[in-house]
Every structure is written in C-alpha cells, then in structure tokens.
Amino acid sequence: MTRTDSAPTPNFIRNIIEEDIKTNKYQGRVYTRFPPEPNGCLHIGHAKSICLNFGLAAEHEGGLCNLRFDDTNPSKETAEYIESIKSDVRWLGFDWDDRLYYASDYFDRLYEYAIQLIKKGKAYVCDLSTDEIRKYRGTLTSSGKDSPYRNRSVEENLALFKRMQAGEFESGSCVLRAKIDMASGNLNMRDPVLYRILKVEHHRSGNKWRIYPMYDFTHCLSDSIEKITHSLCTLEFEDHRPLYNWVLDELNVYHPQQIEYARLNLSHTVLSKRKLLELIEHGYISGWDDPRMPTLSGLRRRGYTAKSIRTFCDRIGVAKRDSTVDIALLEHCIREDLNNRSPRVMAVLQPLRVIIDNYPEGQTEELEAMNHPSDPDMGTRKVPFSRIIYIEKDDFLEEPPKKFYRLAPGREVRLRYAYFIKCVGVVKDDKTGEPVELHCTYDPETKGGDSPDGRKVKATLHWVSASHSLKAQARLYDHLFLKANPSDNKDGADFKDCLNPDSLRVADSCRIEPSLANAKPGTRYQFERIGYFCLDPVDSTGERLIFNRTVTLRDTWARIQKAQKKKN
C-alpha cells in the first residue's frame, strides 16, 4: 500500500531497523513476515501485527513481507481458516504478491536439519512419556535432570528418528529433543521437544508425515529459509529467543533477529482465540463474524473500514510494555473515516407518529437533501414529505428538562431539510400515559428549513414520511463486555460473567427514507443524528432491510443527561 503521510512516529522497532540499515547489517534489506497459525480467525490484535510487518516493509525501499502459515499442528488447523486469513489480510489492504508460504512446505528441509542436529550430537530421541518429561523438566526454581535416553548414540538416534517418521511408534511414545541444558534457568532450554509423533492427516501434506516439528524448531528455520531480517513476535516469545538463536547457530545457517513487542489488548473485549471460540461455542454470539466480535470478519460486518483499522494500528504505536488500548480510540478512528465518506440519510429508530394538522391531506412534496453536508460532490437526493410523519420518540418530551432543546408542547423545531413545526397536541396511551401521537402545525414559509423572518429554533430533528418510508430493522451493537478488562478475574469471576446483556438491542420497527430501497449489502450510511450503519451483508434481503450500527455519533445530549442524573 502507498503511504503518503508524513514521517511515521518512531518506535523501538523502527529504530532498530534504521540502525541495521545504517550499519548494513542485512545489506540494507528489510524483510518481514506475518506468520499466522490457521487455527482460528484473525482479530484486531492480528491487524496490529499485519500492519506492523507489512507496514515496516513498505516503508523501506525494496522491503518485503511474506505471508506464511505456521501450520505445524494439523490436529488444530484447517484449510478453511487459511482461506479466511488470506481474505482478511487482503481486505485489510496488504499484498504478499507471490510470497505465500507454508511452514509445511519446509517439512523436508526441516527433517534434514533435524538429522544434522542428531549427527552433531545435539538432538536425541527420548522415550519418556509426556508426564515423565514434565517431571524431569524440574520447576521454575529447581533445575531439571537429564533424561535416561539423553546419551543414546548418534546411530541409535538416527535410526529411531527415521523409525518415528516411518510410523513404527505410537503417538506420544517418543519425541526428538534438543540436547541443551537441563539446568538452565530458562525452561525452554531444558532439552525442548523438536519433533513429536502425530498420526494425523495434514491439510496440505496429507499423510506424508507421521512426525511434525514444533514451533521453536520450525519458526526460526522458516525465517532463515525465507531470509527474513526482522522476525517480529509478541512478548511471550522473549524466553524463546535463546532457543531461536541456538537452533540457527548450531545449524550454522542464515540468522534473522527476533524482536518482541507487546501484543494488543483492547478494553471491553477479549483477544484470545480460546476465549473467542468459547463465546461461539456457548452461543453467546453467532460466530466468528458476529458484529460484536473483535475479529476482522466481525468488524467488517459491523461496518468498520479497513482504513479505519489501519489508522488505529498506526495510532496505538508499538512498544514493549503490556498495555490496554481504550476501545474509544478504535471508535474514534471509525467515526473519523465514516464521517468523511458515508452519505447521510434519515432513519427513525423508534417512530413517534406526528400529524401536521395544517398540511393538506394527500399532498406530497419532494424536498432536496444533501448527501453530505460538507461535500457537495456527493450530490443531493429527494426526500418525500407529507402530512403524517415519524420522528424519534426521544425527540419529544412532554415535560422537557433544562437543556432539552427538542420538541415539547408549544415548542417549535425544525425538520431537517423541511419545515419548522410546532407541537400543538399530544395523544397519550390511556393506560401507560405514553405519548403515542403528536399534533403539530407547520409554517409554510419555512420550506427548506429557513425562516424568512430570521426566527431561530434550537433543534433540528430527523424524520421520515409515514406513508413513503420503508420498514427496517436496526441492530444496535454495544461493547461486548461491561468491564474494561473482562479477564481481570481477581474476584474469581469468569470472563463471561461480565458479558454485556445489552451488547445487542434490536430495533425492529425502524422507518427509513425511501432512497434506501435498493441499498446494496455492505453499504455504509450515516443515519443523521444517530450513528453510522451498515446494511448487513449476511441477513439483509431485498424485502427485509437489516442495518448494523457500526458506532453511534458522539452524543452530547446523552452526556448532559448523565451529568444531570449524577447531580440528582
């Protein structure tokens, strides 16, 4: 992608890269990779990694970034996830050209490397059970002890390893281990497992392999094979770096550098595949692409633009300290983008019927409305007006409190692009006392929304003509969790305990202006005075218009109300 912005904000990774270019460490090359495991859908945390890796490469002349699937555990990975990941990366706006790789493509070479290690006396086949290996490993504060199989001869190890691949042993009966140091303070160096037997069909290599390499053995060598310069990963791999270096040094191959940064945490949601999957499996949400999910597919369906997510990833920066970004920043980014690009329309979420007593029965006018108030290039459209209209329930109060500027008995307001109206009567429900219908008069002199006598109104309301409007459903999404950090379980609570019961409210009797009759799924609009909405690409049909609320507009009135409530 092209970046025309001014110089990017410095961060510690950029600084390292600049320094490496200066010192010619990699002949001035910048080569990164995005290495997802195809065992789930991508989420906004992955977007940070994608933007980082592809972005850093794009910033530098000749910089490259590969897409590489880390597919070394066929028991968890599927081809479907591969496709969804590819389409998500593409949607985000990045391109790997012909550099689509799979760790599984390297299985032959990895196998050869393993044999080299065995021949060097640096790896051995261990018959200890999983349980025994754990016991032999020691604890955080006490060193481990050598496996009884640690000193098998090279020949024996070679033969055993080949028999592992030949399928002669059961899953779990033995593994190939690196011979490093059972007393290391770093548990990853206590003879880590390099290969395990997994008699599972691989989504790409089929049944060719009975043994599969572990992450620590695969990742560094894949980076090396691809001539990666800067191998970026998250903080929890810091402890693995000595092993990353050990493997490459022992094998004496090209050596990229691993750099760790803090993964993204976002307030009011969770970003762990395990937890997201749990929400799906328990039916709290509809799937990976539920608009409340922080997944790229969920955000996309919700109406988020790729650009807004890229902007967000730029603004959160990159550092090494654990942090939680306020979801308000994400919301700010999408509002900013959508404000610039989405056409305005009028939609009433909770209709209140208004009869304009002095407007001729049966008459209809086509009023001209701007599609974007500050971008005339977006053009105009006609909106029908008639004697009976709907306004938003919230826009009328029989007893208006201080600072409520909207409609009330005897009060005059403007209907956007239409007329001034004054409320002259309220029809209430006998039982509840709720207003169910308003009677108003209009001033014909104010057509278009301006009064020739210079008279002012304090509010402008959106509206739709009752008979011309279309029925629609609006899905009003809110934060998935009530707590900023759902995983903060110090009170012994499960993260699901603070799920927001109102993360989805359905407004089923919306009325929208007729210009949206042939709206295309996925199209984004601003419903004036309400928020940004996106025609749901999954459930919306020609007969049934269903809109997802991407984000609300900033709502000053809501904040005033909150403040007033606090006072009382």
Next chain:
RNA sequence: UGGGAGAUAGUCCAGUGGCAGGACGACGGGUUCUGGCCCCGUUAACCGAGGUUCGAAUCCUCGUCUCCCAGCCA
C-alpha cells in the same frame, strides 16, 4: 537469591544528557439546518530513594510494583 521483560497524564505512544510532547478521553467555549463534523481552550505524567553531572525521564546504585515461562500448542 530460578530465568526473561517492563514501569512517562485516566488510556496509548514519543522524548535516550539540555524547555516533558502528540493522540484518545474528560471538561469548558466558539461555530452549526446533525446536541454530528470543524475550531479554540482547560485538565493531566517521568514508580521510589540515593548518586554522577552545570544540567537526569534519559547514566549509575539500591529498592518497589507489574507481566511472561514448568504443552509432545503457537
């Protein structure tokens, strides 16, 4: 005395020996046919204690707190 890492406004990120800065949020104001956008302003931070230095967020020492690691997951 396990190993590794990190501490800068409410939040996120800069600043690496020379005036602590940006963004988000919050608050106040201006503007407005969206209580939107936009504009202006206010708020608010160097984990602590010593030391080096003319000068320390930055260098040194000693503390404190937080995070990660005991998968044949990645």
